[in-house]
Amino acid sequence: RSSWLLLAPLLSPPVPVITAPPCSLCQEGAHRFQWIRNLVPEFGISSSHVKVLSSPAEFYELLKVQIKAAKQRVVMASLYLGTGILEQELVYCLEETLEKSLQAKGSPDLRVSILLDYTRGSRGRKNSRTMLIPLLQRFPEQVRVSLFHTPNLRGLLRLLIPERFNETIGLQHIKVYLFDDNVILSGANLSDLYFTNRQDRYVLLRDSPEIADFFTELVDAIGDVSLQLQQDDTVQMMEGMVHPYQGDKVAYCEIANRRVMEVINSARTRQELLHAKAFHSSQPGSSLLSQQGSQALGSLKPEPDTWIYPLIQMKPFGIQIDEMVTETLLTEAERDARIYLTTGYFNLTQAYMDLILGTRAEYRILLASPEVNGFFGAKGVAGAIPAAYVYIEHQFFSEVCCLQQQERVQLQEYSRAGWTFHAKGLWLYLAGSDLPCLTLIGSPNFGYRSVHRDLEAQVAIVTENRALQQQLHQEQEQLYLCSGVVSTSTFEQPSRYVKLWVKLVTPLIKNFF
Numbered sequence: 232r233s234s235w236l237l238l239a240p241l242l243s244p245p246v247p248v249i250t251a252p253p254c255s256l257c258q259e260g261a262h263r264f265q266w267i268r269n270l271v272p273e274f275g276i277s278s279s280h281v282k283v284l285s286s287p288a289e290f291y292e293l294l295k296v297q298i299k300a301a302k303q304r305v306v307m308a309s310l311y312l313g314t315g316i317l318e319q320e321l322v323y324c325l326e327e328t329l330e331k332s333l334q335a336k337g338s339p340d341l342r343v344s345i346l347l348d349y350t351r352g353s354r355g356r357k358n359s360r361t362m363l364i365p366l367l368q369r370f371p372e373q374v375r376v377s378l379f380h381t382p383n384l385r386g387l388l389r390l391l392i393p394e395r396f397n398e399t400i401g402l403q404h405i406k407v408y409l410f411d412d413n414v415i416l417s418g419a420n421l422s423d424l425y426f427t428n429r430q431d432r433y434v435l436l437r438d439s440p441e442i443a444d445f446f447t448e449l450v451d452a453i454g455d456v457s458l459q460l461q462q463d464d465t466v467q468m469m470e471g472m473v474h475p476y477q478g479d480k481v482a483y484c485e486i487a488n489r490r491v492m493e494v495i496n497s498a499r500t501r502q503e504l505l506h507a508k509a510f511h512s513s514q515p516g517s518s519l520l521s522q523q524g525s526q527a528l529g530s531l532k533p534e535p536d537t538w539i540y541p542l543i544q545m546k547p548f549g550i551q552i553d554e555m556v557t558e559t560l561l562t563e564a565e566r567d568a569r570i571y572l573t574t575g576y577f578n579l580t581q582a583y584m585d586l587i588l589g590t591r592a593e594y595r596i597l598l599a600s601p602e603v604n605g606f607f608g609a610k611g612v613a614g615a616i617p618a619a620y621v622y623i624e625h626q627f628f629s630e631v632c633c634l635q636q637q638e639r640v641q642l643q644e645y646s647r648a649g650w651t652f653h654a655k656g657l658w659l660y661l662a663g664s665d666l667p668c669l670t671l672i673g674s675p676n677f678g679y680r681s682v683h684r685d686l687e688a689q690v691a692i693v694t695e696n697r698a699l700q701q702q703l704h705q706e707q708e709q710l711y712l713c714s715g716v717v718s719t720s721t722f723e724q725p726s727r728y729v730k731l732w733v734k735l736v737t738p739l740i741k742n743f744f
Contacts, residue, residue, distance in 0.1 A: 264538070264540075264669060264691070264693045265538075266559075267540045267556055267691060267693075268499070268502075268503075268540065270552050270555065270556065271495060271498075271499060271540050271541055271542065271543070271552060272441075272445060272495070272498040272499040272501070272502040272540075272541065273499075273502055273506070273538055273539075273540055274439065274441050274442050274445075274502065274538065274539040274540075275506075275535030275537070275538050276436070276439055276442075276535055276537050276538075276539060277532070277533045277535060277536065277537065278536050278537040278694055278696035278698065278699035279533075280436060280437045280438055280439055280537075281434065281435070281436060281437075281537060281692065281694075281699055281702075282434070282435040282437065282702075283433075283434050283435075283702045283703060283705075283706050284433035284434065284435065285433075285706060285709060287419070287424075287425055287426050287427055287428065287429060287430070287431065288426065288427070289433070290415075290417065290419060290425070290426065290431070290433045291317065291425075291426035291427075293415065293433075293435065294321060294324075294408060294415070294421075295320070295321065295324050297408075297410035297413055297415070298321065298324040298325055298328055298410060299324055299327065299328055300410065300411075301328055301341060301410040301411055302332075302340060302341060302411055303340055303341060303342070303411050304341070304342050304343075304344070304409070304410070304411060304443075304447060305325065305328070305341070305342075305343045305344070305409070305410055306343075306344045306345075306407070306408075306409045306410075306443075306446065306447050306450050307344075307345050307346070307407070307408050307409075307421065308345075308346040308347075308403070308405045308406060308407045308408075308446075308450050308453075308688075309345075309346075309347055309405075309406050309408075309420050309421045310347065310348050310351050310352075310402060310403065310404055310406070310420045311347055311348060311351040311352045311354075311358075311359045311420055311421070311422065312345075312347060312352070312359040312362050312363065312420075312421045312422070313359075313362075313420075313421060313422030313423050313424075314355075314357045314358065314359075314361075314362055315422075315423040316423070317423040317426050317427075318362060318421060318422065318423060319362070321421065322362055322363070322365070322366065325343060325366060326365070326366060326369065328341065329341060329343065329366070329369070329370045329373055329374070332373070333370070333373075339372075339373055341373060342373055342374075342375075343366070343370070343373060343374045343375070344374075344375045344377070344447075344450060344451065344454060345363065345374075345375070345376045345377070346377045346378075346379065346403060346405070346450050346453055346454050346457065347359050347376070347377070347378055347379070347403065348378065348379055348398075348402045348403040348404070349378035349379055349380040349403075349457070349458055349466075350380070350381075350384070350394075350397050350398045350402070351398055351402060352378055353378070354394055354395065354398075355394075360376075360378070360460055360464055361464070363376050363460065364460070364462065364464055367460060367461070367462050368462045371462065375454065375459070376459070376460035377450075377453070377454035377455075377457035377458070377459060377460070378457055378458045378459075378460055378466060379402075379403035379453060379456075379457040379458075379475075379686065380457065380458055380475040380476055381400055381401030381402065381475070381547060381684075382401075382475045382476060382480050382483050382484055382487075382547060383400050383401045383480075383547060383684070384397055384400040384401065384476060385475075385476035385477075385480065386476075388400070389476055395613075399743035399744065400684065400743075401547060401684040401685055401686075402680075402684070402685045402686070403453065403457075403685070403686050404674045404675075404680075404681070404685040404686055404687050405450075405453075405673075405674050405686055405687060405688040406418055406419060406420060406673070406674050407446050407449075407450065407688065409443050409446055409447065411443070412437075412438050412439055412440040412443045413435065413436065413437050413438065413439070413443070414435070414436040414439055414442050414443050414446060415433060415434070415435050415436075416433070416434050416436070416672055416673050416689070416690050417431055417432060417433040417434070417672070417673070418431045418432055418575075418653060418654065418655045418656070418672075418673065418674050419431040419432075419433065419653065424651065425653070428649055428650045428651065429605070429650065429651045429652075429653050430645070430647070430650055430651070430652050430653060430654055430710070431653045431654050431655075432654045432655070432656055432672050432706070432710075434672050434690075434692070436539065439539075441498075441501075441502070441505075442539055442541075444498075445494070445498045445541060446541070446688075448494045448497075448498070449491065449494050449495075449541075449543070449688070451494075452490040452491050452493070452494050453487075453490075453491070453686065455469060455472065455490055456472060456473075456475070456483070456486060456487045456490060457475075458475070472486070473486055484547060484548050484549065487545075487547075487548045488545075488548040488549050488550060491543065491545060491548060491550060492550065495541075495543065495552075536694060536695045536696045536699075537692065537693065537694040537695070537696060537699060538692075538693045538694075539690050539691070539692055540556075540690060540691040540693070541688060541689075541690050542556050542557075542671070542673070542688065542689050542690065542691055543687070543688050544675060544681065544682065544686075544687040544688070545686045545687070546682060546683045546684070547684070547686075551682075553675060553687060553688075553689060554682050556691065557583070557671070557675075557677070558582060558583070558586060560657075560659065560669075560671075561583065561586040561587065561590060561592075562586055562590060564590060564591070564592035564659065565591065565592065565661070565662050566591040566592070566662065567591075567592075567593070567662035567663065568591075568592040568593070568659065568660060568661055568662050569592065569593045569594075569595065569659075569660040570592050570593070570594050570595070570657055570658070570659055570660075571594075571595045571597070571657060571658040571660075571667075571707050571711070572587075572594060572595070572596050572597070572656075572657040572677070573596070573597035573598070573654050573655055573656060573657070573710060574596075574597075574598055574654075574655045574676045574677050574678070575598075575599050575604075575605065575652050575653040575654060575655055575676065576598075576599070576604075576620065576676050576678055576744070577596070577598035577599070577620055577623060577624050577627075577678075578620065578623055578676070578678035578679060578680075578741055578744070579627070579677050579678060580677070580678065580679055580682050583677055584627065584630075587640060588630065588631065588634060588636060588640065592639075593639050593640075593641075594639065594640045594641065595641050595643060595711070596640070596641070596642050596643065597643050597644075597645055597654070597710060597711055597714055598620075598624065598642065598643070598644060598645065599620070599644070599645055599651070599652040600644040600645060600646040600652075601617040601618070601620070601621055601726060601727070602646065602726070603645055603646060603647060603650055603651050603652040604616070604617040604620060604651070604652070605651050605652075605653060607651070615730075615733050616744055618729045618730065618733045619729075619733055619736075619737045619740075619741070619744070621722075621727050621729055622729045622733060622734055622737050623737065623741065624642065624717070625722050625727075625729075627642075628642055628717060628722070632719070641716060641717075642716070642717035643711060643714040643715065643716055643717060644714055644715055644717055644721070645710070645713050645714045646713060646714065646715065647713045654710055655673075655674075655675065655676050655677070656670060656671045656672045656673070656689065657670065657671045658670045658703060658704075658706075658707045665704075666697065666700035666701060666703075666704050667700055667703050667704055667707065668693060668694060668695070668700060669691060669692065669693045669694075670691070670692050670703050671689050671690070671691055671692075672689055672690060672692065673687070673688050673689020673690055674687045674688060674689060675687040675689055679741065679742040680742070680743070680744065683742070684742075684743075
């Protein structure tokens, strides 16, 4: 009980002030979303470089194949690395690839950078750190393991909050896996459940060097302000860097903000220059020589029909780009547009709820039934978390009914025997269209934690290509096929009974899960 009392000072955070960017959603087609490049870099690619994956097993096999094929870099950001046989096999793949690199002629080219959360990665005697120490010992010049520690867990709070509970204060939640110039964006962690029977979303961006460079730089920036794992299982900060929980909090957050925003702004400048060069070389007045030169440089790359926008959310550092873009998308969605929104943990921020209830688009919201919630059957206080989600869901459903919005805003519960549900993101269908032209995919859950506490990243994928739109539509359909529509009778089932103490406690603790 005392653990929760310690969190009381954090229960009333300041409400962020969001200024929506100028937006041009009135334009036709995918180009209506070009306003996003006012905030972040825009990467134009061919839709043939995008592949949507559908299963945990496919995700796991792709990770192994990509690790084995890597020549220059492996960069992996996750909440944690599990300790089972499947996770050990990934470590063996890394070891094998590093060994090959070491035996190659000249100096080894391959660099491995792994970013995890400090509290989650340190949980238990056998943990993410003990899994990775052999790599650090064997390849000290090639491997870097960074453990992000939230600056909000410090002082007396850090001393008194026990393991597991300390993870409620803030985490490194980004999930990006990249290998040379291939990037996998997902919400899945590096753990056996996510390789077998925990449903998530995954997209592979092939041969995308600019996107791979961006996420490498982003992970490096967060790594630079994180604790560095040493060969003896100790941790230390890079020389001259402010400590996240021993140093001055304001100074640390300012440095972190500067490092991350440097990555975003420098990439944005680079991409704008590339756009300008491409535009001028394509103009009728440009010389044949300059056109030939640009073709040689671009290796006759096809015209992009798909655009990738990285959306970063790191409220502890004052970075709220993902929140701003998501709110604008929800605000500007037109009448008869359809938004399919999914989250493994239905705990929307008040701002997102207000927008869903107050705007014109149709919403189909997919969430986990209690039986496929990741906390179902957990011991202790965590075992009551699925009931808390049921209570939050019931409150939102009641509000939808009260406003007579049941036709426009529909809740659906994912249910699949023997599986858990962790998928998150959205698909946007413009009015009159049977295929989506935009999806958000990555780590955010659209909840309070994602917006205020954790480090998050996702991408907006905007495409004009019908084949890729079909891929995204099939992904959405496959997830929603395993669901049933929520109605008043849903909450009358015995499995939806919520104890009084859970109802009383949920408003106090909903900002922590």
